[in-house]
Amino acid sequence: MFRNFHFRAVKTFARPLNSKKSLKSENKLFCSSASVTSNSQESSGFFKASETNPVHLNEKHLGRFYSIDNDIYQKLYVQYHGFPLEYREQCKVFREQCVLVRKPYLDLKRCVDAMDLKKPVVRFVLHGADGSGKSMILGSMAHYGYTKEFILIHIPWIPLWTRYCKEIVPSTTREGFHDHTINAVQFLTNFKTQNAELLQKLNLVTSKEYQWSKREVTEQGSNLLAIVEHGISRPVHATECMYTLFKELKAQSSEEKCKTMVLADGVNGLFYDCKWIKGADRKMVPPSNLTAYEAMKDLFKTDWKGGVVIVTVDRIALDLEFRESTLPRYLLKKEGWELFDPFVPIEVTNYTAQEIQTTIDYYLERKWLQHPAASTEEGRLELEYLSTRNPRTLMELCNSR
Amino acid sequence: MRMGKKELARSIMDKTFMTIKKVQLAKYYNTQDPEERAKIILNPLELLHKAVENSKPFLETTPIKRGGHTYQVPVPIRENKQQALAIKWLIEAGKEKDDDMRFFVKFGYEIIDAANGTGKVIKKKVELHKRCEANRAYAHYRWS
Numbered sequence: 046m047f048r049n050f051h052f053r054a055v056k057t058f059a060r061p062l063n064s065k066k067s068l069k070s071e072n073k074l075f076c077s078s079a080s081v082t083s084n085s086q087e088s089s090g091f092f093k094a095s096e097t098n099p100v101h102l103n104e105k106h107l108g109r110f111y112s113i114d115n116d117i118y119q120k121l122y123v124q125y126h127g128f129p130l131e132y133r134e135q136c137k138v139f140r141e142q143c144v145l146v147r148k149p150y151l152d153l154k155r156c157v158d159a160m161d162l163k164k165p166v167v168r169f170v171l172h173g174a175d176g177s178g179k180s181m182i183l184g185s186m187a188h189y190g191y192t193k194e195f196i197l198i199h200i201p202w203i204p205l206w207t208r209y210c211k212e213i214v215p216s217t218t219r220e221g222f223h224d225h226t227i228n229a230v231q232f233l234t235n236f237k238t239q240n241a242e243l244l245q246k247l248n249l250v251t252s253k254e255y256q257w258s259k260r261e262v263t264e265q266g267s268n269l270l271a272i273v274e275h276g277i278s279r280p281v282h283a284t285e286c287m288y289t290l291f292k293e294l295k296a297q298s299s300e301e302k303c304k305t306m307v308l309a310d311g312v313n314g315l316f317y318d319c320k321w322i323k324g325a326d327r328k329m330v331p332p333s334n335l336t337a338y339e340a341m342k343d344l345f346k347t348d349w350k351g352g353v354v355i356v357t358v359d360r361i362a363l364d365l366e367f368r369e370s371t372l373p374r375y376l377l378k379k380e381g382w383e384l385f386d387p388f389v390p391i392e393v394t395n396y397t398a399q400e401i402q403t404t405i406d407y408y409l410e411r412k413w414l415q416h417p418a419a420s421t422e423e424g425r426l427e428l429e430y431l432s433t434r435n436p437r438t439l440m441e442l443c444n445s446r
Numbered sequence: 447m448r449m450g451k452k453e454l455a456r457s458i459m460d461k462t463f464m465t466i467k468k469v470q471l472a473k474y475y476n477t478q479d480p481e482e483r484a485k486i487i488l489n490p491l492e493l494l495h496k497a498v499e500n501s502k503p504f505l506e507t508t509p510i511k512r513g514g515h516t517y518q519v520p521v522p523i524r525e526n527k528q529q530a531l532a533i534k535w536l537i538e539a540g541k542e543k544d545d546d547m548r549f550f551v552k553f554g555y556e557i558i559d560a561a562n563g564t565g566k567v568i569k570k571k572v573e574l575h576k577r578c579e580a581n582r583a584y585a586h587y588r589w590s
Contacts, residue, residue, distance in 0.1 A: 138468050140475050412471060415489040445460035445490075 087112065087141055092406045094146065099189040102146055102154070108399050110143040110407055113188055118142045121187055125235040126201035128184040131440060139411045145400060149393045150182045154189060156389065157353050162304060165347045168385055170312075171357040172373050173393035176437025179357040180310050182393060186355055187239075187308055195306035195352070196247075196294060197239050198344065200232065203311040204362050206337055207319040215325060216336055217258070218285055223322070223330050225337045229283035233276040236290075244270055247303050252296060255289055257282045269293055288340040295344070298351030305352035307344050311362030313376040315341060319364075345384060356385075395434040402429070404436075408443050416446040458550050463490035465554035487561070497560035501535060501567040502528040505578040510587050519587050520578035532567070539566045 094106040097114055118136070122128050128136075136142045153169060160167055171179045180202075190197050200206075211227035251272065255263045257279070263271050269290065276286030298305045315338050322330045332338050345354055358376045360368050369375060373390060374382060396404065405425055408414040418424040432439035447455040470488050477483055487493050507518040523531070540553030559565025 138471050412474065412488055413467065415467065416491075417489075441460075445463040 088139075088143065088407065088410050090406060090410050092403045092410070093143070098192060099154075099185065100192050102151070104151065106146045107148065107151065108146065108397075108403055110145055110403070113142040113144065115142070117188065117191065121191060121197075121199075121239055122184065125199075125231070126205065127187060127199065129180050132181065135413075135440075138413070143407065144181060144185050145178075145404065147178065147182065147393075147400065149178075149391050150185060153182065153186060153355065153391055157186075157189075157355075160353060162301070162351045165350055166352050166354055168345060168347070168354045168356065168388040169391055170373055170385065170388045171355070171391050171393055172371060172376075174371055174395065174435065175359075175361055176435050177393045177395050178436050179359060179393045181436075183308050183310050183355060183357055186306070190306035190308070191239070193304075194243060195304045196243055196298075198236070198291065198294065198305060198307045199239065200307075200309040200341065202362075203309065203314040203341075207314045207317075207362075208321055208364075210319075210322055213322055213324065213330065213335075214281065216284070217281060219336060222334050222336045222339075223324060224281070224284040225335070226280040226283055229287050229337060230277055230280050232287060233273050233283060233290075237270065237273050237277070241270060243303075244268065249293075249297050249303060251293060257285065284336045284340065288336060288343070291340055291344050295349040295352075299349045301351055303351070307352065307354040307356075309341065309345075309354075309356045311359045312341075312345070312356045313358045313378070313381060314362040316378045316381040317363055317367060342384060396436055396439070398429070398434070401432070401434050401439065404439060405429075405443075414443050414446055419446060458553075461548075461550040462554045462557070465551050466490040466493060466558060469554065469558060490557075493561045494557055497536065497557045497567075498529060498532045500563055501532040501560050501571050503531060503571045503574050504528065506574060507577055507581060510584075512587050512590065517584040517587050518577070518581050519584045520581050521588060532571075535567045535570055536560060542566075 088110075092109055094102070094109040094111045096102055096106060096111055099111070102111060122133070122142075149171065153171075156167075156169065171182060173179055184201075187197055187199050206225055206228050210225055212225065213223050214226055216222040216224045245268070249269045250266050251263060251269060252265065254265045255272065257263070257275065261275070261279070261282075263275060272286050272290050272293070276283040276290075294303070294305050297303050315332060318329060318331060320329050322335070324330050345356065358373050360371050360376065363376070373385075373388075377385060402425060405414065405419070405428060409420055414420075416424065419428070428439065428442060432442055467488065467490055470486055470490075470493075474483055474486050474488060477486075487496070504523060505520050506523055508521045509516045510519045511517075536556055537553065539556045540549055542552070544552055556565055556567060560567045
């Protein structure tokens with residue numbers, strides 16, 4: 046019965062002209078629903094696209110899930126907040142990693158493809174309602190950047206540096222500034238996991254000598270990984286290492302030795318006071334006195350070439366008092382707006398009718414939605430209505446049904 | 447539900463159902479054998495009903511005074527009280543001391559155990575029934 050419903054819904058949408066592929070996979074459903082045993086753990090059905098390479102994803106795959114290879118997932122996302130926590134927990138349960146291909150993702154991909162890397166860097170800002178899928182799109186861009194051999198600077202969730210920061214120490218090199226130690230070390234470890242191969246292959250070397258303290262020096266001409274490893278082994282210098290690494294990568298990209306993709310989630314948190322960041326005298330440290338913030342803001346400037354900056358602004362990244370609007374002008378404040386203007390805004394909306402039914406299909410196939418009425422027509426409409434087509438609300442509803 | 451906090455009760459139950467689904471799905475995806483897969487119940491609501499059904503005691507002992515002595519007399523339990531006791535025991539088992547585990551996680555595990563016929567709650571029920579069986583000699587005191 047639910048099959049009929051889906052066909053009815055899909056007919057009203059403009060089907061791609063080259064629908065041979067989709068027809069073939071629809072026929073697959075009739076076979077897969079009848080077969081009881083399938084040895085592979087992967088899901089199959091017409092909601093799933095068989096393409097795993099993000100470079101080849103296009104309008105044909107719009108509104109369907111594509112799966113990320115397990116090795117790439119382990120390398121890029123697992124240790125760190127690459128994707129939101131609830132999504133990673135679900136991936137553990139489903140034994141696979143599937144991402145929905147949505148229009149903002151395809152638009153962003155096309156823009157990044159069409160960019161001229163010889164011109165100054167373009168900033169893309171994803172904005173939208175709470176839980177509408179901004180972090181997921183940012184995360185899947187990391188996969189795309191990795192396939193296209195960009196060096197990834199992936200700062201997954203800025204509130205980890207503001208609200209949930211682990212340790213703040215006064216900086217040894219800068220007067221009046223404070224450093225994040227544990228956060229910076231975590232970032233550098235993950236930078237290494239994501240980019241070690243590419244850095245070795247491209248053989249990027251430091252342009253000058255860096256002296257971290259009286260006895261610790263990184264020589265000129267050593268691989269950039271040396272800076273990363275120094276930061277990991279010496280937490281006190283970790284934020285400084287991060288800052289130097291960013292400066293080096295910017296310079297090297299401008300000289301066309303490499304391409305860099307900067308991804309940051311919840312950037313608006315950098316411009317607000319945070320009462321959880323306290324110095325040794327138990328007084329709040331203003332955002333202008335934090336090295337890590339300076340490092341990140343430096344990345345978002347347009348004074349370099351050979352890369353792309355993709356960023357999200359999220360209302361949830363801020364404290365409860367600052368959540369009046371979801372639009373970039375309000376969230377970035379004056380300082381942020383001046384830093385980011387001009388940028389390319391991309392709005393991420395809630396699911397369309399087709400996308401939400403596809404997600405429900407996927408949950409049903411993975412046996413996550415257990416309520417007997419979930420697969421009926423009325424059940425699906427009820428889920429769609431209750432969740433107002435918002436991805437996060439749908440996930441929360443389906444968690445307990 | 448305590449103090450009329452239905453929202454809290456609801457959110458705890460939602461998290462419990464999510465844990466149950468995760469545990470059962472892990473078992474489901476670990477086996478490839480279709481027979482074993484058919485035996486695993488994935489619906490958390492179904493498991494909950496089964497757990498409550500399995501942990502309902504039908505006899506309990508009540509103190510009755512006859513001739514200066516108090517005897518523990520086995521007595522049948524009404525349907526409503528049976529269900530109330532089963533649910534209360536399940537919740538208490540979930541609250542038992544285990545500092546690392548959240549309540550809804552432990553509660554989920556207790557429900558799955560009870561539905562399978564094992565676990566603390568079933569043990570408690572069986573011990574109650576044994577006490578009643580041991581005291582069956584006093585059963586006539588209920589009416590004398």
